[in-house]
Amino acid sequence: MAAEKLPIVDPADTSRRGFCQVLAHPHCYSHLRLQMHHTRRPQQVEDSLWLVFYGLTAGKRRWPLYLWGDTGRGKTFAGLCFKDVLSNCAWTDLDRLCEMLCRRDVDWWRHMGEVDCMIVDEIGGRDEISSVDADAVKKIADLRERYAGGVAVYIGNHAPDRIKELYGVRIHSRLCCGTQYEVTGADRRMA
Numbered sequence: 001m002a003a004e005k006l007p008i009v010d011p012a013d014t015s016r017r018g019f020c021q022v023l024a025h026p027h028c029y030s031h032l033r034l035q036m037h038h039t040r041r042p043q044q045v046e047d048s049l050w051l052v053f054y055g056l057t058a059g060k061r062r063w064p065l066y067l068w069g070d071t072g073r074g075k076t077f078a079g080l081c082f083k084d085v086l087s088n089c090a091w092t093d094l095d096r097l098c099e100m101l102c103r104r105d106v107d108w109w110r111h112m113g114e115v116d117c118m119i120v121d122e123i124g125g126r127d128e129i130s131s132v133d134a135d136a137v138k139k140i141a142d143l144r145e146r147y148a149g150g151v152a153v154y155i156g157n158h159a160p161d162r163i164k165e166l167y168g169v170r171i172h173s174r175l176c177c178g179t180q181y182e183v184t185g186a187d188r189r190m191a
């Protein structure tokens with residue numbers, strides 16, 4: 001397995017918890033103009049979520065972040081804004097995770113353990129949780145926990161308790177052991 005080729009990080013070493021380098025404060029818009037997607041501005045994301053995010057990157061809150069809420073509330077949008085301000089962040093969704101598990105793409109999995117931050121969208125997004133789905137989610141969570149100080153953002157529609165029902169206690173423990181944040185409000189697609 002790819003993870004075995006990565007350096008082992010001492011679990012007692014918490015120095016990597018604040019390892020996630022932020023390029024600029026989201027409100028310093030001029031610094032971000034060149035790298036940001038032009039249709040997305042970090043100021044559009046609620047301040048309370050940025051406060052949580054900065055608490056995480058400063059090592060004051062526990063990783064990972066489990067970001068959840070009903071459809072259209074802006075979870076993917078917020079995740080992409082996080083990616084915009086991070087220096088070394090990878091993005092994937094559940095379908096790609098499953099594809100990469102089936103392909104056994106060793107280089108891809110190694111990279112997912114090496115980036116500073118990993119964002120995984122669409123957790124629990126399928127009608128039924130297949131063994132491939134569960135194995136893929138467990139594998140990425142283990143990689144991040146063992147080799148990257150747990151620095152990851154998991155995004156899904158389900159409340160943490162429902163994650164436990166869908167994926168079982170072991171995956172629930174991995175995804176929801178850090179900081180949880182519910183994105184509320186209206187469905188922005190229907191606005």
Ligand SMILES: Nc1ncnc2c1ncn2[C@@H]1O[C@H](COP(=O)(O)OP(=O)(O)OP(=O)(O)O)[C@@H](O)[C@H]1O
Pocket residue numbers: 044045046069070071072073074075076077078156157188189
């Ligand atoms: N803070 C925001 N300001 C303006 N537009 C937003 C904001 N957040 C999301 N949107 C827009 O609302 C729509 C839905 O957002 P998004 O895809 O992030 O929702 P979601 O919570 O990930 O939904 P789902 O659970 O269905 O994946 C998108 O078109 C997105 O660009």
Ligand SMILES: [Mg+2]
Pocket residue numbers: 075076077121122
């Ligand atoms: Mg989404």
